[in-house]
Amino acid sequence: MRKLTFPMGGVHPDDTKYARDCAIEVLPLPPVVYVSVSQHLGAPAVPCVAVGDKVKAGQVVAEPGGFISAYVHSPVSGTVKSIGPRKDIAGRPVTHIEIVVEGDEWAEGIDLSPELVPEIPTDRAAVLEKIKAAGVVGLGGATFPTHVKLNPPPESKAECLIIDGAECEPYLTSDYRIMVERPDEIVVGAAIMQMVLGGCRAVLAVEDNKPEAIEALRASVARLGYANMEVAPLKCKYPQGSEKQLIDAVLGRQTKPGALPISVGAVVQNAGTALAVYEAVQKNKPLVTNVLTVTGDCLSGEKMHNYLFRAGMTLSYIAEYAGGVPADAAKIVSGGPMMGKPIANLDAATVKGSPAILYLSEEATRRGKEGPCIRCGRCADACPMGLEPFLLNRLAKAGDIEALKENEVLNCIECGCCLYSCPAYIPLLDRIRTAKVLAKKR
Ligand code: SF4
């Protein structure tokens, strides 16, 4: 069968998905969790519990702070010990609700049984409300509230729901594991979103370095028999999981700069989000758990894991449970090596969308000394957004914000393909990122 991919730019890093065969393990509960009120894109949630309150797992502890915001739930049962600022992974102070864990009692009405519920409800408004009430956010990286994304303006029409199973970043395997281990729930979640979007086509897009996931989802789609749904293998290429590139790969449609996917009839949701939608709608289970990969080139096989964690466990708790930080880890990253964020504070709490703890050795992070641009054009060839990174770099160094804007610096998706391709080791991504921040302020 023909395999799809996006035509412009992109790179082929080694996938290094060493943890691919590590089945999902459930982490034991820690003595305490720290629940962030900023686990989503948009306004922080507002705490609605007080110090001393007893809470159950799945109970709301913070309410949306605006239209683009999300409910936050306790991931454990216990007592609220404190509410106040605590450093996140970047070291920024964010309000957290500290909860001392006492047992594991879940709020009433949450179905934790493994039985599949395949019947798709038909009340669109009620389903959207359930997704909102469960605090579901996009788990592909953006953490945009899902109920907002599934409710496009009436004048726009969703023609295709794309379930992003690309997981194109090297090392990461959490989406792969849920696609292999829980394909039915993902497919039901996709069918629920299809209904919400008016019965459009649904495509579950998976890169061809994950044949077991493709097979598992195909078998599930055939078994469950929902109409207008298919699994599409994609030719492996980074950054295929990025929305615009995925839409181009699957539909051959280009989203204009600054436009939303719905402008070309597409809605993209990550495979993990489809699972969260299933749990929210069919099981009344809020989004308090997710799967995270512990991996890296300085870990041996038995120390790599895919863990089911509760959002609020600290990264240090998970790292310790996995065997501790390797002595030769030169860099610790939340996410993959291309787009992940450096972890400045390992005591930070996990959030709904925490993707991975990635340990990289000195060797894996070593880059040569920055040299002059040799005008080879490789960065421009690799850029999936059609930008000229060598030019943006020059303008960033000169501080020419107007020219940066004219040359579409704000369309950069920070994929790092330019940096990856540059033989002169020019820190293109760092400079372009900084330039974007400055350009946004003007
Ligand atoms: S980081 Fe930005 S400029 Fe560099 S390749 Fe990606 S989109 Fe292009």
Ligand code: SF4
């Ligand atoms: S890849 Fe590096 S050396 Fe080549 S043109 Fe781009 S910035 Fe210059």
